[in-house]
Amino acid sequence: MLSEDFQAILESALDCRVRAAGTEPGRHVDGWLEMHIEHDVWKLAVEQKAATGSSLAEVRARHDDLGARHPDVVPVLAVPRLSKRERQALRDHQINHMDLAGNVWIRGPGLVVRTEGARPPATQRPTKGRNPFSKKASLVARALLAHPSDAWRVRELADEASLSVGYASEVLRSLVERGYAADTPDGFRLENPVALLMEWAGVYRWDDNEVHSFVVSLGKTELSEKVCGLFGRRGVDCLFTLLSAADRVARYVDHDQVHLYASSLTRELADALRSELYAEPVERGGNLHILKPYYGDAVWYGAEEMDREQSVSDVQLFLDLVHYPVRGPEAAAALLKQRLGARLKLSRDQVRTLREGLGL
Structure with missing residues (x-):
């Protein structure tokens, strides 16, 4: 499902109304958006990924195929954070893209958009609760990922991560709210390692x-x-x-x-x-x-x-x-296949989801 943050980025960058089009997501399309600029309407097919991945030619081929099947649609790649080098590579491949810092580059029939972001990505702005990917807080996620089958009492995990009990509790609650951990009768457990790694990879480089x-x-x-x-x-x-x-x-x-x-x-x-x-x-x-x-x-x-x-x-x-x-x-994909997937007890479908989500 497409993050609402990207819809907000377009509205801010173009000073226009953007709404979800309501069409069911399809393969390589995580959401459909309609941009209303004065009397014109453009429909965007947005593919959301945690990272650009290694093959921009494949991304361009997917977007070309989508454009051939839906001539009235403008394909766009949405990534939480894009470096200057990555944005240039995407432009070189003529791939429409945007990120949560407000960098937008879109070309379509009668549509030319280019804005340079000036604010940090939304995923790095302060939110309710502890940011589980901050420097000290990341120790909680590291412990959960290192022991994917274990259930932890707060004090046990605090001792493992060398954190205070109160701080560890706040981070655990934040992970539970995001759906990455679960609070069970036996203690806190890792719930969704795939989503956890995808978001973490989206905010850290x-x-x-x-x-x-x-x-x-x-x-x-x-x-x-x-x-x-x-x-x-x-x-x-x-x-x-x-x-x-x-x-x-x-x-x-x-x-x-x-x-x-x-x-x-x-x-x-x-x-x-x-x-x-x-x-x-x-x-x-x-x-x-x-x-x-x-x-x-x-x-x-x-x-x-x-x-x-x-x-x-x-x-x-x-x-x-x-x-x-x-x-x-490529090396990350090999690590996932040879070691990390097994250590996290991921199924083949979970490994595939993580690879596709990160473009590996």
Whole structure:
């Protein structure tokens, strides 16, 4: 079902009346909207996804097919959050699109719309109750996803996530209100992991982290070992993520990149990277990327150790990969198929729903 937030975005961007057309949703159509501008009416067929996905050519083909079957309809892709790069790619493919930040680009017979958003997405604006995807609150969702069959008393979950009982209770109530968790006689349980991950992926991106990139003349295996050794000698914890972590748990993509979270990146540590590894800092590109975690300590929850090296949890890795531009969606799909789906006890239909919803 199409979120009412997108209807409100169109009304705000165009200063016009927009209403639901009432037509039943179909395959790749989550809602039909009618835009009334003066004496003209345009009908939009809106496909809502949590992310653009990896194949814009497929999106364009679906929209072309829909336009051929319904010549009076303008297809539009609706995504909660679109980066500048993603919006340009969509325009290059001539795909109509909009997001909850107010970015709208639509072309149709007699219709040209382009607005640049200036406000944060609605999903990130304060709402009633705790935001379950904020930095500290995310620990509750992480615990539920890590133990999908367990029922939790509030105090048990608070202890697991190192949160106060009152704070954990507020976050749990927020998850229940959204339908992601259920309050049962046995305790709080994970209710809808698919919807939970889809919304989370819609409000978080890997580049929300502070990224420091370097060029180092080493292969990724040797580079990984030396960076971890350098950090360890200075008491800095690190976690592999993105394709570096995918290599360790669900290898799918050939690459030469090293991505890792670091508990700190001081000037002294950056100097050590330059003096010991001859690492040259760069604004773009590079093959070593140190991430200061957006989620802070929460990113360490559920970390896994392999061969004396630590990687982020499957949940964090999935969230990081979904929007990563270098074959990240493909790696996320492989992770979901090989590990995460089974760990979350998802059915084949649930895995397919999650993949289609995120465009994987």
